[in-house]
Amino acid sequence: WYNPIIQHGEVDFRDPRRDHVHGRIWRLTAKGRPLVKRQDLPKASTARLVNNLSASELWIRRNSRRVLQERPRDTRPQTLQALANRLAELGTAGTPANESTSLEILWTHQALNAPAPQLLQRLLSANDPRVRAAACRVAAYWTELAGDTLAARVQDPHPRVRLEAVRAIARRGHDVLPLTMAALAMDRDTSLEYALWLTAWEQRGDWLKKLKTGNRLLHERLADPGRLFVFSSIKDPAVVPAVLDLLGRGELSETDRNRAVSLLADLGGPGQLRIALDMALNDSTPPEQAGNLLDALARTARSRRVKPSGALEGIQALFSSDTPEVQSAAVRCAGLWKLESLRPALQKLASQPGSSSDLRATALDSLSSLGGEASRAQLAKLANQLPTPAGRLQALTSLVTVDPGGAAALLPAVLAKSPRQGNPAGVVAAFLARKDGPALLENSLATKKLAPDHAKLILRTIDGSGRKLPGLVTATRTAGGLKTGPTKLSTQEMKTLVADVTGRGDAGRGELVYRRQKLGCLACHAIGGAGGRVGPDLVSLGASAPLDYIANSLLDPNSKVKENYHSLVVVTKQGKVVTGIKLRQTDNDLVLRDANDREIAVPRKSIDEQVAGSSLMPTGLIENLTRGELIDLIRFLSALGKPGPYAASRRPTARxxxxxxxxxxxxxxxxxxxxxxxxxxxxxxxxxxxxxxxxxxxxxxxxxxxxxxxxxxxxxxxxxxxxxxxxxxxxxxxxxxxxxxxxxxxxxxxxxxxxxxxxxxxxxxxxxxxxxxxxxxxxxxxxxxxxxxxxxxxx
Missing domain, CATH: 2.60.120 (Jelly Rolls)
Incomplete structure (x- = not known):
């Protein structure tokens, strides 16, 4: 038999071609090698079972230990003596075989609830890191017997040992942070990072109680990285004064400094945010740190509606900073803090020819944040008068926030000024982010004409939003004089296409098509981890998906959507619409990845409605390809993951x-x-x-x-x-x-x-x-x- 679908992920779970008859689990035996003879373990002597702890077969070792554990309690002395005799035979040589058998004996002691302190101490210092790690796990239940040897394993050369030691010490339940956080001085992977976070989180009650009552001794016993790690794990406003103290001393590494700034933004009150602002305004603060502080202040103004106390107009001094990141962050803060007195300065930055595109966009957004009739008039004027198509569209995008109806009415005229230039994607995305936006845009386009290229770009943005907006799609196609839509092939047409791909397609030419920047494949899809994450990684697509599936996915993206890549449309109580792939959900936030590969956190308490959307892959993306280019592209995608030149190398490669x-x-x-x-x-x-x-x-x-x-x-x-x-x-x-x-x-x-x-x-x-x-x-x-x-x- 042959199953055309050989995996779970790339093809829809409900695809009728899936095999529901044959099994997936197979038992293999080696030719010319006899099977291991099964022992009758329940009838074996104690000495035989203890000797079995050195067997090469895991099944024999594990079940021999199990039988020893289940034997009557009055046989325990005999078992313990047999274990002691076997240890004496082994000696103390640190050979792999000796350490492995000694570990089996330690596990047997644990199963019998018969502590073996000397053996535990010896294995905590074994040569084999796997044995040391296993001994640490045993020590988690015998912490009083492990002593300083277990504490030393927190800085063991091997990461698995460090992981086990941290969690073993955490079981003590009190005053464990100074010992466990010593692991931060060593290399750490995601597993150890999580173990340290979990340890700090478990200790938060006792630790915070002492901190809030003025007992600083506990956190002062931690080195700065450990202290900051604990602060980040606990995330309680009580840690903010200590975070400010760490920042003020200027001794943190770049990574720790950024973590401290994020904590400050997430937890600080107006007075504490004022201290952060003063640090950013201080000439002695490095530009990178000042930029991070201002970004954090902007983030907290947007998410928590909290701003620093006192007079804030001093932020204008940074409008002329030589560091673009500091300059943009300062301009952003001025708008979010509603500093009306800085409106003239913001308008100047938005309109002057010397402003970079990023700075102009930030200044325009800040004018929008100020709100009111003045902002509406200024942004409408700039949308008509800025000298470049990109600048006019930036102004129009900002106008959507304060005057969506006016922005919709202006859009066709602004685009008509440069029919072959400018990308309206940003403006359209701003409309689609509003509950009333699509209707306003549809009404505006109903009686207007668009350049075909502008219409295609608008349609691409609508498709990428994941929202089902047939009225707006029709209005856009009519305005741009476009006739095409999703391509649906008949059975015979699909057979012909597949035959052409097999017979005439060239994977080498197809890769060149795939890599075209205008097509944008790499912006959303990675191959071997390199590329966007909006869609699935295509590294093994050809080895797992049939040709017709690949073709349909290109011609009509909504007909074949991989599991976990359906979009979700979220409408907030404020009328804002956010669309993306659901990444995760916490107690406070729903996190989506949008079509631009950005993670967007939506507060759960602000959500009014959630509905399933469509694929984020735009329909008609391949409209401009010739049939030959389409055939080559499908051929390339069908070769990915198969043995040959299009199977990504396992050797670490810069991609x-x-x-x-x-x-x-x-x-x-x-x-x-x-x-x-x-x-x-x-x-x-x-x-x-x-x-x-x-x-x-x-x-x-x-x-x-x-x-x-x-x-x-x-x-x-x-x-x-x-x-x-x-x-x-x-x-x-x-x-x-x-x-x-x-x-x-x-x-x-x-x-x-x-x-x-x-x-x-x-x-x-x-x-x-x-x-x-x-x-x-x-x-x-x-x-x-x-x-x-x-x-x-x-x-």
């Missing part, structure tokens, strides 16, 4: 990159400095996402090319995460025409370059001399690596 955009400020900065400046955090640089091919190669043709006097270069970045330090060997194959930096430290590239990095994330910057380098980049982590490291993926 997510950032490329330096070819802008005048970037060229000027590199011409006036040196190539190494590209490795710095420089406001003159704009970075764009780029992704490697399925084979792991980053084509030169995909990279922006910067002309620097007599040579041209491309600059790219990727990130390496080191989980446990050691030797890191990076393979680049041919290093000709490449210069590299780890952080801001030069790195001499060879075909295989060896270096040592501490734990954490490290940025690798590469400058490519385009006059020398023609072949793609292909970076992998070589087998000579001893560190636990990986390339960072994602969007």
């Amino acid at each position: 997510r990159w950032r490329a330096l955009a070819n802008t005048q400020p970037a060229r000027f900065r590199l011409q006036r400095t040196r190539d190494g400046q590209a490795a710095a955090d420089d406001s003159a640089f704009t970075w764009q996402p780029r992704y490697a091919t399925v084979g792991g190669r980053l084509p030169m043709a995909d990279l922006p090319r910067l002309q620097l006097r007599k040579r041209s270069v491309s600059v790219v970045r990727c990130e390496i995460e080191v989980i446990s330090s050691g030797r890191l060997a990076i393979s680049v194959g041919d290093s000709n025409g490449l210069a590299a930096w780890i952080g801001t430290r030069p790195l001499a590239l060879e075909p295989v370059t060896t270096t040592t990095l501490p734990t954490g994330r490290h940025r690798l910057t590469i400058v490519v001399d385009r006059g020398i380098r023609k072949q793609p980049l292909n970076l992998t982590i070589d087998d000579a690596t001893t560190a636990n490291a990986r390339f960072v993926t994602g969007k």
Whole structure:
């Protein structure tokens, strides 16, 4: 028999082709190898059962221990003596066999509820980290016997041992934080991170009680990272004064400083937020920290409606900051704090030619946040008068918030000023985020004409919203003179298409189609972890989905939606509409991922209605492809995950990159400095996402090319995460025409370059001399690596 559907995920659970007859579990035996003979364990002697604890078969060891446990209580002395005799035979040599059998004996003592303190102490210091970890778990029930040896395991070289030690100590139930948080000084993975969080959360009652009564001794016994970790885990306003104290001392790492700022925003009151604002305004505060503080203040104003106490107009001093992030954050705060006196300054930033696109958008949003008739008039004027199509559409987007009817009426005229330029997606998304927005937009378009390209972009935004708006879709198609919609093939047409894909499709050409920026596939779908997360990772699509399924998914996205990728449309009590894929739900928030790959938290108490939406993949996305391009694209997708060139390598490979955009400020900065400046955090640089091919190669043709006097270069970045330090060997194959930096430290590239990095994330910057380098980049982590490291993926 043959099952055309061989997995659970890619194809709908209710697909009629699923096999409901044959089983999925198979029992295999090796040729020429006899089966293990089963012992009659209940009839075996105590000595035989104890000797079985050294058997190679897990079933024999486990069930021998079980039989010893279930024997009558009056046989316990005989069993314990047999265990002691076996230990004496083994001796204290730290060989793998000895330690494994000793652990089985310890487990038997535990099953018999007969503590063995000396054996426990010895195994807590065993050579094998698996044995040490298992001993820690036993010590969780015999904590009084483990003593200082268990505490030392919190900083054991092996992460599993640290994990078990933390949770073992946590079972003591009192005064455990100083001991367990010592693990923060070591490398930690997500499991250990959760164990530490859980320990802090379990201790919150006693710990907070002492903190609130002025007993600071408990938290002062923790090092700063441990203290901040506990604060973050507990999230109680009582910790805010201590957080401010940590921030004020300026001794935190960048990661811990950002965590402290987030805590302050989440928990601080007006007076405490005032202290944070004063820190941001202080000239001695580093720009990055000032920007983080202001972002946190803006976030708390938006989510909790709380702002700093006292006069706030001093924020205007940062409107002229040399750091774009600080400048934008300050402008954003001015609007959220309703600082009417700063309206002229905000209008100037929104209208002056020298403002960057991001700064102009922020200033326009702040004018919208101020509200009132003045904002409506100013934004409408800017929507008509700003010199660029992008600027006019930004102003119109901000106008939607304060005057949706006026913005809807203006949209056709604003688009008509530049029929071949400007993307109305932002404006349309603003309308779709309102309960009354689609109707206003539909009425506005009912009697107007749109350029076909503008109509297509509007339809793409509507499709990506996941909302079912047939009236607005019809009005948009009519206004733009468009006739097409979702393509539905007959059975014969589908058979012909599948035959063409099999016979004429070229996966190599199809990958080039897939990677086109205008098509936007990589913005929503990852391959091997590199790319967007709005849709499923396609790394194994071809190995798990039939050709007709892939074709239907492209032609009519709503006909085939993978489980857990149906959208959810949420309407709030304020009339706001949020659409996205449901990620998680907490006691307070519903978290969605929208079509732009952003996580949006909607307070549950503000939700008025939830309805199931459609796929976030736009209908008609492939309308502009020729039939040959469509055939090649399907062929490429059908090859993903199958053995061959389109199966992603298991070797750690750099797949997510950032490329330096070819802008005048970037060229000027590199011409006036040196190539190494590209490795710095420089406001003159704009970075764009780029992704490697399925084979792991980053084509030169995909990279922006910067002309620097007599040579041209491309600059790219990727990130390496080191989980446990050691030797890191990076393979680049041919290093000709490449210069590299780890952080801001030069790195001499060879075909295989060896270096040592501490734990954490490290940025690798590469400058490519385009006059020398023609072949793609292909970076992998070589087998000579001893560190636990990986390339960072994602969007």
